[in-house]
Structure formats: C-alpha cells, structure tokens
Amino acid sequence: MPAAATARTWSRYRYPASLFRFLALLAALVFVGYAFVYLDVRLERLLDLFQRLGTLLADRYYPPDFAFLSTPRYLGSILDSVQMAYLGALAGILLAIPLAWFASYNMTPSRRVLYPLARLIIMSCRAVHEMIWTILFVSILGFGMLAGVLALTLFCLGFAGKLLSEEVEAIDKGPVEAIRATGANELQVFVYAVLPQVRVAWTGISIYTWDVAFRAATVVGFFGAGGMGWYLQRHVQQLDNQRVAAIIISIVALVLASEIASAWARAAVAKGK
C-alpha cells in the first residue's frame, strides 16, 4: 500500500450523522430568527437601552428614598417576609420528606401507586410558577400572609421534593439490604437505612430551600400576599420611583445577605457532617 497520497480530513461525525447535526443546527437558527420576527422584537430599542436606563436611574429612581426603609411599617413587612418564608419553607420541607420517599424509584413502598402519585404532586407543584400559586391563593383566601405562606409551601414542596428524592435515588443499597434482612418493614428501612445516608445532603437542601423561599417571599406581596412585595407593588403603581428604588435595593441586599449566610451554613453542615 502506498503512503497515504491524499491528506485525510478527520471529523468527529461521519456522513449521515454530520448531515443531521447540521440540519438540526440550521433548524434551530431559523427558529430563533423567526422568533425574533414573530415576537416583533424592536431591536432598535436595545440601542438606546443603556441611555434610557441611565436617564431613568438618574432622573427618576435617584436618589433612593432610604428614609422609607427605616419606617416601622416597612421593617414590619420585612419581618413578615421572613416569617412567611420560614413557615413556607418548613411546611414545604416537612411535606416533601414523605413525598420524596415515595417518589424515589429505588426506595418507594409501592411502585405502582405511590410512586407515580408522589411524582405527579411534586411535578405539578414545580410546574406552576410561585407567582401563579400566589395569585390563585389570594383570589381564594383574600389578601394577606396566609395566601403567601400556602403559595410558598407548594413552591417549596415542589422544589425540595425533587432534590430530596434525587438524593434518595443515589444512596448505597448495602445498608438497605442489611436492615431489610433483619425483617424490618418499609418505614424502618427508611428510618434506619436511608435517613442516615441522606441526612447531611438533606440538611443542605433544606437550607437552600429556605434561601429560595425567602427570595420568592420578598416578591409574593406584589400580588397581594403580604410582606415587602406589597409595598413594592404599591409604590410601583403610584410611580413613586424613589421609594421603588429603595425597596429594590433593600430586597437585593437582604437576599444577598441570606444567600451568603446560607452558603456559610451549608459549608458548615457539609464539613461537620
């Protein structure tokens, strides 16, 4: 055989696969381009986005009305938000624990009934955005923190349920079989074989859930469910932009603080086991 006369070009994908990949990419590009046309996106507005943002911030939102932040009613609403997030996260996690057990394919007590049922509950809680839950509960129960707590509970149930059950699905089967061999029932297997394995991860997930719940709790009030969002909505509608700026800044600062605290707590839990 003569030495390779023609330089061979190497490619990762051979003929049919490469064609399909090219076509898929092309289709995606066409779709994105068409979407811009369909949505009637005024790209020229992007050009003066920064200028407009600049004048907006300088003329209307500046200076932020920080004095408003220290009024007792606003401080009270911060406390309300914290309490709503706490209750919502706690109730959501407590409900998510049995559901996560039922919804983990490897440990569920019944694969026919409980597994799909628990999966369905978790998925539908997750699928609907927390703001839509809030609006629904507000329209059923009226304005106030109760609606917010229930909305946050469902939101946390969906969020924590998914993460907790994924953690259970990744456990080591050895202890499970050992406990089962002693004649333990399903609940005992869960308590003595599963819980000790996932305890640390579940604690971390719970702290993270609180974090997410607090972020949502700061804005559920926008649709009438109490807390800081209530003032945000009021001042947005009154076009009282300097107060809006102050409220947004306070929300960002509080969420950042809670995020840093929760990152620290999660690291401590992971280290301390």
Add this chain to the structure above:
Amino acid sequence: MSAAAMALQVEAVRRSRKQRWRRSLGFYGLIAALALVSAYTVLVVDTDWARLGSLGAVLKSVGRFLAIDWSLIPHLVEPVLETFMMACIGTLVGAILCIPVIWMGALNITPSRWIAYPLGRFLMTFSRSIHEIVWALIFVSAVGLGSLAGILALAMRSIGFIAKITAEAIENVDPKPIEAIRAVGGNGLQVLRYGIMPQVLPVVLGTIIFEWDINIRRSAIMGLVGAGGLGLTFHRQMVMFNYPGVTTVILSILLLIVVGEVASHYVRKAVT
C-alpha cells in the same frame, strides 16, 4: 479488651449519644418555637378569619375554578408560542451574556484574582438574587412593554446560574490537556478552545437546557408585569373574574411545560 474497659467504652458511647440527643432536641425545639411564633403572626394576627368565612365558602371559591373555558382555546395559541419563543431567546441571550462573567469568575482563567474574580462572583450572585418579577419591572420601564423586556429579564436572571455552574466546571478541569496544548505552543485562546472547552461543553449544554426548562415557567409569568406572553392572558382572565378561563390558561401553561420537559430530555440526550 477487658470487661472493665469494655464497660467504660459503652458508658462513653452512651454519654456522647445522650449529649448529641440533647443538642438536637434543643435545635429542633428552636425550629419549632420559631415556627410557632411565625404561625401565630400569620394565622392569628394577620388573617381575618371572619372575612374568610366558613370552609364551605372557601370550597365554593375553589369550585369556581373547576371548569374549562373552551372558547378561550383558539386565543391561547399565540401567547403560548410567544411564551415559548421568549424562553428560547431569553436563554440564548443569557448564555451569550454570561461568557464574560464566566471568564472573570473562574479562578483558573480569570484575568485578575483581586479585581475581576470577586466582580464575576458578585455578578453571578446578583443576577440570581433579583427575582424575575423585579428584573421584568426594571426592563419594562427601560425598553417599554412587550416581549423584549421579558427576554432581557429572563436573560439577566439566567446569567447567574449558568455562569456559576460553568465556572465551577472550568475550575475542576483536568490540567493535563491544557499543559499539553501549552507545550506544543498554543496561546491562551487555543488553550481555551482545545484544552478547556471540550472538557466543559457537556456540563455547559446540560445547564443551558436545564435553565431553558425553568425559563419556560418563568416566561409564563412575565406578562403579569407587562412583558408579554401567557401571563398577560392570565392576568386578563383574572381581572375579568373569568375563573374557568384562568384554569384554562394554567392548563395550557402545564401543557407547555410538559412539552418543554420532554423536549429537554431528548435534546439533552442528543447533545451530551
């Protein structure tokens, strides 16, 4: 081991268990006490039970939602498409915008550890700590009503998560291919292209698809504050007190999300 030493050890274990039990009892007691205080505020101070009425009244108002407004369905096609496209473009724009953030916020490729790295990290947290509703409010007042505001809000909200996961993946790459490319004379850009990118690409694509899936949920509420899509239809049905219409819109959101979930499953399989 003698019997006495054995007994001592058993005693020590028992004591440490008791101690741990007491500590965890205190911890759970604290959690329960805080929950009681919060529950008191919510259920007793804040809720007006008289106005809420009996369980029957609540069930009745739940019952109003239990119907479907079939006449609304033809009007839903357009907003559903709009929501879906907003999510796609928003994710795409977010993925493009997060490139400089990743570059600054990954410890092993950052241009400067003291200025760019903390800035990149801050931007990641900042983007995630503002709720999408607040982002949408900001952009609606900056670029006006419509889907452009929604796209920008989704993009800004997505930056944080994509950038964080990608930066962590870049920090954990195997250094050997990078050294090899340096050894054959590759410059910084070539190291990035041939040393780092092949290693992190599966993670990045998976994260983008995950974020896209979440963005479909988010884009369904953008309309509540004037940024287009299904949220606007939802809001309209709500203010018209057309409760069956509200249920119909929610069902269409669910349908869209299920389609998105199935699609993301297959796309993920195809690209990774």
